[in-house]
Amino acid sequence: MLLVELYSPDRLAAARRATAEAGLDALLIGPSADLRYLTGYDAHALERLTLLVLPADGEAVLIVPRLERPAAEASPARSVGARLVDHEDGSDPYDIVRGLLGDRVKAVGLGDRMWAEQVLALRDALPDATQALAGAVLRGLRLRKTPAEVDALRRAGRAIDAVHERMGEWLRPGRTEAEVAADIAAGIRAAGHATVEFTIVAAGPDGASPHHGVSDRVIRAGEPVVVDIGGAMPDGYCSDSTRTYCIGEPPADFAAYYAVLHEAQRAAVAAVRPGVTAEAVDAAARDLIAQAGFGAAFLHRTGHGIGLDGHEDPYIVAGNATPLEPGMAFSIEPGIYLAGRHGARIEDIVVCTAGGVERLNTIDTELVIL
Template identity: 75%
Template sequence: MGFEELYPPGRLAAAQRAVAVAGLDALLLSPGSDLRYLTGYDAHAGERLTLLVLPAEGEPTLVVPTLERPAAEASPAPATGVRIVDHADGSDPYPLVIAALGGPVGAVGLADRMWAEQVLALRAALPDARQRLASAVLRELRVHKSAAEIEALAEAGAAIDAVHARMGEWLRPGRTEAEVAANIAAAIRAAGHVTVDFVIVAAGPNGASPHHGTSDRPIGVGEPVVVDIGGTMPSGYRSDCTRTYLAGGTAPAEFLDYYTVLHEAQRAAVAAVRPGVSAEAVDAAARAPITAAGYSDAFLHRTGHGIGLDGHEEPYVVAGNDRLLAEGMAFSVEPGIYLAGRHGARIEDIVVCTTDGVRRLNTTPTELIAL
């Protein structure tokens, strides 16, 4: 799979049509996932201005610092049809932005996570332009993954599954969470990721904190250990998978009881995924068994989040989101049960909504894994 499939030239034209429909004159995108989605350029974010100027009509222009022009030209961006212009250190780059817009503008969409200093500089350079969020335009394009994007996510899923399959090499009583995490991080890179996005190794009472991270606490015999890991592949697409392990010995009976409930909840939520089902209905499918077993207050977070060039993006699988799922939407299904001061568990797969159901992109067993 080449970058030309992941970042096709037609994507810029589709975005320009969406810009016009939204009543905007242009999108102004600083380094981040939106810029990469449209051009394939994984731009460096810094104090020097890098900005994709995407007018509703006219030629898209990528404004870059002179010293970063070689990187931009070596990226997939030129093949998408974007024009590259550069600015030298010490020069004002904003006249290049104004020129690329090709005339007066009344409203522009800015990258959601643009640095404040650039937002304010654009406000000064374009005082008559109302500023809105670019996500209002790009959200609908990015939420429907192409076949190439799905295969990139599948490749990422297989790579992180390979790391989970090796957990028995590192996770054992007496070792600290941080020691295990260091082994995992090296394995994430060895499995093909270019960056390690996060490593959570949460043993015993630490497992009751969904975003614990790691610590120097040794793992105890018979303790449940939540391992949530993910990274970014060369394609730019992300992995994210959680499994819960038993580090030797015998788990507490209470834990074994609620893990059975959690396993049922995760399977039920995955099975609920199909076109036309709402995101909140999938969340409800995960919560029903957990609530019936008396653990509703211990399920502390939403059931899932979208994934792609960002680790968290649309669609969000949460109560109150009545958005209907459609073919090509990719997201996590990750219910958890957390008992403060004791232990916790989470099971997470990345899934894709297909034409008539669901495809799991993580395929390792979801049962409790005893090491």
């Protein structure tokens, strides 16, 4: 797929309209998924200022350090309608912002993850402008994926599925979690990802910690192993998938609660359709787990949105009454974690469709015994 199908002037135009509707005069967006969403530029977060200045009624200007200009020029930024302006070391880039916006702006939206030193410098550069979060403006644009974005996530899903299908090559007794994770990371790149975002390999009692990561612990026969992996594709869209494996026959208590988890994950996927709330999908999994007596062992929300960020809206969690709409993409990943013993999680990325739901991870969710 050509990047123009993902990164087009339509995004800047939609962001201008949303900015005006929010009562803001401009958005100021630094290196982030928001910047990449709007311009296609995957900028490094540096002490040198990179900033998209997007007035609600004017020209988009991407301010970059002079040494980063070649990278910005190689991105889709100019083709989507952003003019590039660079600054050299020793100059004050906030003077450029002041010159572009001056005293004509009274309210600006700043990137949600902008560094504090930049927020304060922009406050000094634009003293008459109140500051708000740009996420409130951009969230609605990024929440519903276009068909081109769903295609990108579908490709990411196939790529990470291919890595899970190779797990038998790497996951075996006598190897450490870290050794397996290194092989998985190479496999993620070999499957077409541009970057490896995370590799969780959690064996035995480590599996009871949802974000364990990896350690030098040696994997033993008979242990369940939670493998949660993901990366970003060259177009920036992310993968994320968890499967649970067992090295030989699983412990009886583990097999019993894995069956509960499997049913809960399938029930949550089946609950996805337009109009159903995010919290109702969470409840579809959580209620079954609680009824089986493992409610306290389900430690986290059922899911998170995914796109250019690995975690973004919508969040599939109690208290989120957002109705699902076609194009919303998110994980369904209930888990059960028994401290000091073992744990399990099953995660698929799904997208809400006009007719219900599509799983973007299509490999089996049954327990895999190696």
